[in-house]
Amino acid sequence: MLKNFWYALEFADKVGRTPRQVRCLGQDFVLYRTESGEPICLSDLCVHRGGALSMGTVSGDCITCPYHGWQYDSNGVCVRIPANAPERAIPRKARVDAYPAVERYGMVWAFLGDLPEEQRPPIPEIPQWADPSFRAVQYEMVVDANYERTFENVVDASHTPFVHGTAFGNPDKPEIPDFRVRQTDWSAEADIPLSPPPPKGLWGLLFRGKELPDFVTVTNAWYLPNIVKLHVRLPIGDLMLYDFNIPLSQDRTLIKILGFRNFFTGGWADGNTRKRIEKILLQDRPVVESQRPELLPFDLSDELHVRSDALQVAYRRRRAQLIKDGWWVGGDDVVTGDSPRRRATVLASPARHDNPELAAAWVHKARQGGDPR
Helix, strand or coil, X not given: CECXXXXXXXXXXXXXXCCEXXXXXXXXXXXXXXXXXXXXXXXXXXXXXCCCHHHCEEECCEEECCCCCCEECCCCEEEECXXXXXXXXXXXXXXXXXXXXXXXXXEEXXXXXXXXXXXXCCCCCCHHHHCCCCEEEEEEEEECCCHHHHXXXXXCHHHHHHHHHHHCCCCCCCXXXXXXXXXXXXXXXXXXXXXXXXXXXXXXXXXXXXXXXXXXXXXXXXXXXXXXXXXXXXXXXXXXXXXXXXXXXXXXXXXXXXXXXXXXXXXXXXXXXXXXXHHHHHHHHHHHHCCCCCCCCCCHHHCCCCHXXXXXXXXXXXXXXXXXXXXXXXXXXXXXXXXXXXXXXXXXXXXXXXCHHHCCCCCCHXXXXXXXX
């Protein structure tokens, strides 16, 4: 799992004044909005006795722990301890990790890492969100597989005729012509000609009397750390899916999808669009969940690659460099508790980078290694 990136954690319309727990990279976070509507992301763990802040309440711009009433501001700093006498100062260590958060493209994003602002990778652009010619729908599903397996599955064009059959591919014409990968430091995409299946159902109505093209250009793309774009150019218009593969843990992924179409743009067609998205995911899910090894190998040569795997290879090579640069979750990011023995992810926030003397102030002492017993 990669840190030091912006992660889309939740659909924006699900985040309000009531605290909402979300999970990513094996860590629990709490999301809420300030009085002015700005999204806030904090570690969902009160520093006092480990209560879940997501079970608490929001007052003004602060969130209150449901256990002992400790109150934290939007920067994660404790501003009130009800049990303390008024003259007693609040300890400097009384704070929780706060992660930069923004709302963009209908999602609430949080920067999960401790890099200063000028060093952070960009949030990928989703231009269809502001394009009035497109209609958007949301969909989500949990898959019991590592997020890199679900991530790579979407950019893998060669599986479509076999996993999706005539729903999305053409089993009679599975060949993938050569294509060129366009790559930046944070993304890669390719235009891939695929033989289309005969259209069915509602969408097939517009094909009546029309001759199907031999190939349809599908643009597959990935954006670090976990987003995949699928752009299908249909004779009736454009269908674009943005998949956010949220790693709940090493072996469980929450897939959130923003689907855009510039045909059948009335709300009456939303249900049909979600049904088609669901069908694709239900076809993918058992295959991805059965993949072995469960985790993506670190060594490129540990799995066999062919020309049609170029987008996946590009990702694995970039991933290898980021691991080398220290952007992989592990080591100091994993805390081992005492009895019963338990491991958890605790990602350093920018506050730790800005305040070195507090770098480990609110982290379990077992971080320094081994069983504290």
